[in-house]
Amino acid sequence: MSALNIKKGSSSHSAYDLRDPHSQVVETHTLAVLVDNEAGVLARVIGLFSGRGYNIESLTVAEVDHKGHRSRITVVTRGTPSVIEQIKAQLGRLVPVHEVHDLTVDGPSVERELGLLKVVASGDKRIESLRLAEIFRASVVDSTLESFVFEITGTPDKIDAFADLMRPLGLAEVARTGVAALSRGFA
Amino acid sequence: MMSRTMTGAKMVVQALKDQGVEVVFGYPGGAVLPIYDEIFQQNEIRHILVRHEQGAVHMAEGYARSTGKPGVVLVTSGPGATNAVTGLTDALLDSIPLVVLSGQVPTFMIGTDGFQEADTIGITRPCTKHNWLVKDTDKLADTIHQAFHVATSGRPGPVLIDIPKDVQFATGTYIQAREARTAHYQPKVKGDLDAITRLVELIETAERPVFYTGGGVINSGVGASQLLRELVDATGFPITSTLMGLGAYPASGKSWLGMLGMHGLYEANLAMHGCDLMINIGARFDDRITGRIADFSPRSKKAHIDIDPSSINKVIPVDIPIVGDVGHVLEDLLKVWKARGRKVNKDGLARWWTQIEEWKARKCLTYKPSDTAIKPQYALERLEALTRGRDRYITTEVGQHQMWAAQFLHFDAPNRWMTSGGLGTMGYGLPASIGVQIAHPDALVINVAGEASWLMNMQEMGTAMQFRAPVKQFILNNERLGMVRQWQQLLHGERYSHSWSESLPDFVKLAEAFGCKGIRCEDPAKLDDAIQEMLDYDGPVIFDCLVERHENCFPMIPSGKPHNEMLLGDASTEGAIQAGGAVLV
Ligand SMILES: Cc1ncc(C[n+]2csc(CCOP(=O)(O)OP(=O)(O)O)c2C)c(N)n1
Numbered sequence: 001m002s003a004l005n006i007k008k009g010s011s012s013h014s015a016y017d018l019r020d021p022h023s024q025v026v027e028t029h030t031l032a033v034l035v036d037n038e039a040g041v042l043a044r045v046i047g048l049f050s051g052r053g054y055n056i057e058s059l060t061v062a063e064v065d066h067k068g069h070r071s072r073i074t075v076v077t078r079g080t081p082s083v084i085e086q087i088k089a090q091l092g093r094l095v096p097v098h099e100v101h102d103l104t105v106d107g108p109s110v111e112r113e114l115g116l117l118k119v120v121a122s123g124d125k126r127i128e129s130l131r132l133a134e135i136f137r138a139s140v141v142d143s144t145l146e147s148f149v150f151e152i153t154g155t156p157d158k159i160d161a162f163a164d165l166m167r168p169l170g171l172a173e174v175a176r177t178g179v180a181a182l183s184r185g186f187a
Numbered sequence: 188m189m190s191r192t193m194t195g196a197k198m199v200v201q202a203l204k205d206q207g208v209e210v211v212f213g214y215p216g217g218a219v220l221p222i223y224d225e226i227f228q229q230n231e232i233r234h235i236l237v238r239h240e241q242g243a244v245h246m247a248e249g250y251a252r253s254t255g256k257p258g259v260v261l262v263t264s265g266p267g268a269t270n271a272v273t274g275l276t277d278a279l280l281d282s283i284p285l286v287v288l289s290g291q292v293p294t295f296m297i298g299t300d301g302f303q304e305a306d307t308i309g310i311t312r313p314c315t316k317h318n319w320l321v322k323d324t325d326k327l328a329d330t331i332h333q334a335f336h337v338a339t340s341g342r343p344g345p346v347l348i349d350i351p352k353d354v355q356f357a358t359g360t361y362i363q364a365r366e367a368r369t370a371h372y373q374p375k376v377k378g379d380l381d382a383i384t385r386l387v388e389l390i391e392t393a394e395r396p397v398f399y400t401g402g403g404v405i406n407s408g409v410g411a412s413q414l415l416r417e418l419v420d421a422t423g424f425p426i427t428s429t430l431m432g433l434g435a436y437p438a439s440g441k442s443w444l445g446m447l448g449m450h451g452l453y454e455a456n457l458a459m460h461g462c463d464l465m466i467n468i469g470a471r472f473d474d475r476i477t478g479r480i481a482d483f484s485p486r487s488k489k490a491h492i493d494i495d496p497s498s499i500n501k502v503i504p505v506d507i508p509i510v511g512d513v514g515h516v517l518e519d520l521l522k523v524w525k526a527r528g529r530k531v532n533k534d535g536l537a538r539w540w541t542q543i544e545e546w547k548a549r550k551c552l553t554y555k556p557s558d559t560a561i562k563p564q565y566a567l568e569r570l571e572a573l574t575r576g577r578d579r580y581i582t583t584e585v586g587q588h589q590m591w592a593a594q595f596l597h598f599d600a601p602n603r604w605m606t607s608g609g610l611g612t613m614g615y616g617l618p619a620s621i622g623v624q625i626a627h628p629d630a631l632v633i634n635v636a637g638e639a640s641w642l643m644n645m646q647e648m649g650t651a652m653q654f655r656a657p658v659k660q661f662i663l664n665n666e667r668l669g670m671v672r673q674w675q676q677l678l679h680g681e682r683y684s685h686s687w688s689e690s691l692p693d694f695v696k697l698a699e700a701f702g703c704k705g706i707r708c709e710d711p712a713k714l715d716d717a718i719q720e721m722l723d724y725d726g727p728v729i730f731d732c733l734v735e736r737h738e739n740c741f742p743m744i745p746s747g748k749p750h751n752e753m754l755l756g757d758a759s760t761e762g763a764i765q766a767g768g769a770v771l772v
């Protein structure tokens with residue numbers, strides 16, 4: 001569901017209260033949306049974004065409370081401050097939505113994404129890809145004599161950077177999960 | 188003690204009864220036959236057989252808007268459900284509570300392109316407040332009760348429940364409304380007291396205040412309209428309303444400015460433009476209201492009371508947002524204002540009213556009278572005069588006649604005016620009038636129609652006849668898609684592309700064909716008698732009122748213009764809409 005090149009700055013903590021609500025500056029926000037895990041809930045959220053012309057940069061969803069049938073949707077979106085406020089209000093209006101958190105303004109948060117990258121290479125390029133993987137703490141989860149599959153976890157930026165480096169070395173395929181995010185501390 | 192085990196079909200009828208439903212508007216088909224079988228075997232719920240499912244939904248809307256209760260619709264799968272889509276969208280945009288039940292192919296056939304299978308949930312997701320596919324009979328009663336809760340709580344709206352046929356046949360356990368799951372959806376109704384107090388402070392000092400009210404006041408219930416009247420009369424502030432809110436404050440009230448917006452009154456729009464305090468109560472800054480955003484009421488502080496947080500700051504940024512139910516907020520507002528000594532800025536207000544009286548003196552609704560042709564405005568003035576004092580319900584179609592009706596008919600009570608505001612659905616008025624009449628069998632119900640709109644759902648005259656709904660169809664027949672023609676005149680160099688009503692039926696003969704009464708009038712001198720004949724007739728009437736064909740509806744704020752650049756009746760219309768405005772709808 002995630003776009004390959006996730007834009008930079010998705011976890012910047014802007015001083016929200018100081019922002020001009022009528023500003024035309026486009027910001028990137030990470031929203032955590034807690035929903036009932038019922039049929040069609042994802043279609044509702046996606047339909048809201050497409051129907052009202054909002055952006056989705058990345059979207060992940062999984063049930064996080066099996067007993068309570070709650071899922072957590074993490075959406076990275078872009079817009080002016082007033083558009084971001086509209087997105088939150090519109091999400092909050094959906095009947096199966098319980099909570100909407102703007103992790104970009106609610107305080108510090110951590111964001112992680114997992115990427116799987118297949119690099120097809122031999123000789124020096126193969127060795128170089130392994131060396132770089134070590135620096136990025138990516139691990140090898142599959143290998144043949146001509147290829148590796150690396151697993152890397154980190155911010156979208158880190159995965160972008162790793163993919164950029166792998167490209168000239170023989171990057172053949174990329175799969176990314178999209179962003180999962182939580183606020184820091186116990187707030 | 189009622190047995191709690193029953194078939195899904197029986198559950199549907201039981202749940203409707205437990206929800207207090209008296210009438211269902213519907214149309215049968217294969218996928219809802221078990222439910223129709225249950226309807227056949229009982230007498231508590233009345234079923235109104237429509238002629239087209241769109242008609243059923245508009246009838247339910249008319250029923251809901253005139254009673255404040257949710258309207259209920261029953262349709263079959265596939266084409267039954269897709270025919271309901273326009274009505275659902277209409278109800279969503281105008282915040283009308285509806286519960287629509289649709290049949291679906293059996294669960295084991297879903298996804299196989301079965302006969303009359305459509306992805307009803309997918310199709311109606313964007314045009315309902317919420318929808319459910321029920322795959323398990325044990326969940327059916329719970330879902331129906333939830334559906335009523337969701338449709339009527341918070342900002343009301345249409346909901347749909349899709350019920351596969353095997354779920355209707357299977358047995359399951361019925362649960363009562365109070366056992367249903369509703370806790371997860373409880374919109375906030377009380378407004379923030381600090382914000383309310385800040386608004387009261389502004390009310391105390393404002394020199395040029397105006398109340399700008401909308402359909403939210405009506406939706407909040409009769410009590411909210413009462414509180415609004417108390418607040419307006421106690422403060423002496425002028426009040427205007429959107430198309431959706433007419434009747435919440437009486438048109439005969441002394442602070443009434445008339446409707447605002449694209450075809451609103453001069454004094455109402457100029458008051459909005461020139462005010463220093465705008466108090467929006469249950470309206471949503473729709474583009475028909477604001478005109479050009481950049482010039483919208485440039486010097487005012489704005490407060491906005493709305494139950495839907497997404498309405499606030501969506502179009503116009505406001506200074507004091509108050510999220511809550513209009514009735515609750517007005518109650519608190521009045522309490523705080525009274526406790527602080529009922530203060531207003533008397534001198535400022537007096538000057539403001541002097542200014543408003545000047546604007547009123549412009550008499551913006553003036554039109555050129557005629558002895559030879561019936562002016563549409565005149566027809567409505569006469570209709571108003573001849574029905575004054577009667578408990579009268581008005582529905583409309585969409586077009587010039589709709590705007591003239593809003594300008595020339597006066598509403599002194601809420602729930603008496605049913606018109607398609609947000610979606611502007613031609614074909615709404617006739618079925619809506621039937622829905623209103625079903626809810627109020629003894630009342631006078633009139634659909635003010637345009638000939639083109641009326642044809643869109645005229646099959647419903649059959650429903651009116653069958654169920655003895657004596658609705659009066661007052662058709663202002665200009666043989667034109669009048670509103671389209673007006674825009675072509677103003678915007679497209681008088682090139683009248685396809686805005687004629689060609690090959691119209693003979694409406695009098697049409698009435699006879701349906702078995703009701705037809706009246707035609709084209710002479711202004713005979714109009715009163717003809718209207719009286721319509722009012723006196725005990726049964727449905729189709730009134731073909733042939734009116735001046737090229738009359739334009741004024742005042743008009745051309746798209747993309749601010750409030751203070753209104754066109755009045757005697758203005759030149761040349762170049763009235765410029766390129767920038769032309770792209771707007
Ligand atoms: C279903 C639908 N189709 C098209 C339109 C666009 N439209 C708005 S007003 C209008 C003309 C309506 O003509 P009529 O009902 O005769 O009313 P008049 O304006 O002449 O009073 C049209 C075509 C609409 N509002 N609804």
Ligand SMILES: [Mg+2]
Binds near residue numbers: 666
């Ligand atoms: Mg017409």
